[in-house]
Amino acid sequence: MGAGKTTIGRQLAQVLDKEFIDSDHEIEARTGVNIPLIFELEGEAGFREREAAMLDELTGRENVVLATGGGAVLREENRRHLKQRGTVVYLQTDVTQLLERTRKDKNRPLLQTDDPQARLTRLLQEREPLYLELADLVVNTGQGNIRGVVDTILEKLA
Numbered sequence: 655m656g657a658g659k660t661t662i663g664r665q666l667a668q669v670l671d672k673e674f675i676d677s678d679h680e681i682e683a684r685t686g687v688n689i690p691l692i693f694e695l696e697g698e699a700g701f702r703e704r705e706a707a708m709l710d711e712l713t714g715r716e717n718v719v720l721a722t723g724g725g726a727v728l729r730e731e732n733r734r735h736l737k738q739r740g741t742v743v744y745l746q747t748d749v750t751q752l753l754e755r756t757r758k759d760k761n762r763p764l765l766q767t768d769d770p771q772a773r774l775t776r777l778l779q780e781r782e783p784l785y786l787e788l789a790d791l792v793v794n795t796g797q798g799n800i801r802g803v804v805d806t807i808l809e810k811l812a
């Protein structure tokens with residue numbers, strides 16, 4: 655969360671002349687409610703069910719740049735679909751930056767806690783091995799502005 659998947663994915667798609675799809679936005683569009691309300695009504699488990707079904711569908715599309723949510727790697731099924739059907743870019747980002755980039759946003763239920771830094775630290779510890787296992791490309795988002803990160807991805811894809 656806060657690595658830049660949504661923002662950088664959208665710009666990358668533009669440069670590559672591909673359609674951009676954000677899994678969370680699609681879930682919101684289909685359900686007609688936002689992610690925090692889905693978590694409130696159905697819990698994280700309900701959200702993960704919707705996310706898995708959505709990722710199965712979206713990874714079946716051709717010629718798209720797909721931004722997932724940060725927890726997409728948690729299910730083996732999702733990892734398999736991403737790995738087999740696409741090129742996976744891991745936007746590697748340290749906790750200080752994740753915290754800074756998510757600070758003002760109330761749209762991430764998992765970070766609505768007294769200590770978002772501790773939450774981000776734990777989530778990154780749990781997830782980073784999965785991100786690294788899955789990634790075809792690893793791009794550090796620390797140094798670059800958004801355009802810089804997009805350019806780095808383009809160079810590494812070439």
Ligand SMILES: Nc1ncnc2c1ncn2[C@@H]1O[C@H](COP(=O)(O)OP(=O)(O)O)[C@@H](O)[C@H]1O
Binds near residue numbers: 656721
């Ligand atoms: N490389 C970057 N440098 C500075 N700010 C960034 C960078 N990438 C993303 N941001 C900002 O961080 C915030 C979170 O980005 P977002 O794309 O929503 O992340 P994600 O989808 O991975 O959670 C947005 O306000 C975005 O503009």
Ligand SMILES: O=C(O)C1=C[C@@H](OP(=O)(O)O)[C@@H](O)[C@H](O)C1
Binds near residue numbers: 722726761762763
């Ligand atoms: O990391 C996570 O578990 C989540 C990340 C969010 O997406 P972003 O990574 O785009 O913030 C969204 O899918 C949901 O709030 C859960």
Ligand SMILES: [Mg+2]
Binds near residue numbers: 661
């Ligand atoms: Mg996002």
